[in-house]
Amino acid sequence: MSGRTHARVCPERTCVGCRERAAKSELLRIVVVEGECVPDPRGTLPGRGAYVHPAPACLALAVRRRAFPRAFRGRAPLDTTALSQFVEQATP
Numbered sequence: 001m002s003g004r005t006h007a008r009v010c011p012e013r014t015c016v017g018c019r020e021r022a023a024k025s026e027l028l029r030i031v032v033v034e035g036e037c038v039p040d041p042r043g044t045l046p047g048r049g050a051y052v053h054p055a056p057a058c059l060a061l062a063v064r065r066r067a068f069p070r071a072f073r074g075r076a077p078l079d080t081t082a083l084s085q086f087v088e089q090a091t092p
Contacts, residue, residue: 010025013027015051016068017053017058022053028053028086028087029043031045031048031049032048036082037082039083048072050071054090056088
């Protein structure tokens with residue numbers, strides 16, 4: 001043994017709303033399904049994912065900055081109603 005501690009490294013992602021880095025487990029993964037942003041809390045849906053803090057403030061900031069079309073490399077605006085409903089229900 002070399003004497004080094006073997007701490008597990010936690011993957012980090014960047015929130016598209018506030019642009020802060022956080023642990024992947026603290027963020028909500030979002031994917032696009034038929035032109036609509038859909039929450040993916042288990043992280044199992046196929047396709048490109050974007051991450052946002054599950055807080056209404058970060059979600060509103062991402063929508064205002066038009067971060068979702070940029071993250072998914074699209075040009076058309078995406079529907080975020082299902083996403084906002086999910087975040088509102090998840091927030092205590």
